[in-house]
Amino acid sequence: MEQLNTEEFENQVTQKLVENYELIIRELGEDPFREGLAKTPERAAKAMKFLTQGYDQDAEAILRSAMFREDYSEMVLVKDIEVYSLCEHHLLPFYGKAHVAYIPNGYIVGLSKIPRVIEVFARRLQVQERMTDQILKCIDQTIKPLGVAVVIEARHMCMMMRGVQKQNSITTTSAFTGEFQRVETRSEFLNLIGAKLY
Numbered sequence: 471m472e473q474l475n476t477e478e479f480e481n482q483v484t485q486k487l488v489e490n491y492e493l494i495i496r497e498l499g500e501d502p503f504r505e506g507l508a509k510t511p512e513r514a515a516k517a518m519k520f521l522t523q524g525y526d527q528d529a530e531a532i533l534r535s536a537m538f539r540e541d542y543s544e545m546v547l548v549k550d551i552e553v554y555s556l557c558e559h560h561l562l563p564f565y566g567k568a569h570v571a572y573i574p575n576g577y578i579v580g581l582s583k584i585p586r587v588i589e590v591f592a593r594r595l596q597v598q599e600r601m602t603d604q605i606l607k608c609i610d611q612t613i614k615p616l617g618v619a620v621v622i623e624a625r626h627m628c629m630m631m632r633g634v635q636k637q638n639s640i641t642t643t644s645a646f647t648g649e650f651q652r653v654e655t656r657s658e659f660l661n662l663i664g665a666k667l668y
């Protein structure tokens with residue numbers, strides 16, 4: 471029953487999005503009814519819903535669903551995870567790679583869950599800095615490891631497409647807790663991912 475209500479709600483939202491995309495296309499001086507654009511408002515609305523589906527997902531629950539008791543206490547690193555998000559200032563994509571490491575403190579998580587956590591936070595209107603922090607906090611609070619490290623390297627379409635003179639620049643953000651605040655541990659992590667921070 472509740473499921474149905476949610477679906478109905480989402481259909482309504484999508485219909486409103488469709489109408490608004492039609493207005494935007496018209497406002498841009500285009501004919502929203504010409505052949506190539508006729509279904510564009512609907513497609514754009516569905517794409518936008520897809521790209522922001524992270525609002526409805528619980529990243530901590532995803533981690534908790536695959537937490538295992540384990541004595542392993544070396545660094546666990548998942549690197550080069552593809553990230554696609556939307557900049558909240560321009561609604562344009564930013565995309566790149568995320569690298570996540572943690573040092574277990576009695577618990578490990580299924581490795582495939584780390585990219586899923588990133589998806590949950592990336593599929594929202596975001597700024598790269600906040601997303602980096604949210605991923606870090608989620609892992610830190612859920613599996614309570616000895617330390618977490620998150621580095622994200624991304625290109626922002628709002629910089630690349632709008633004539634700023636930094637078309638090829640990559641924005642790097644990072645966040646660290648616990649053991650990763652120690653220089654040696656942090657350097658080991660940064661060497662492993664091949665990133666040059668500071």
Ligand SMILES: [Zn+2]
Nearest residue numbers: 557559560628
């Ligand atoms: Zn932007």
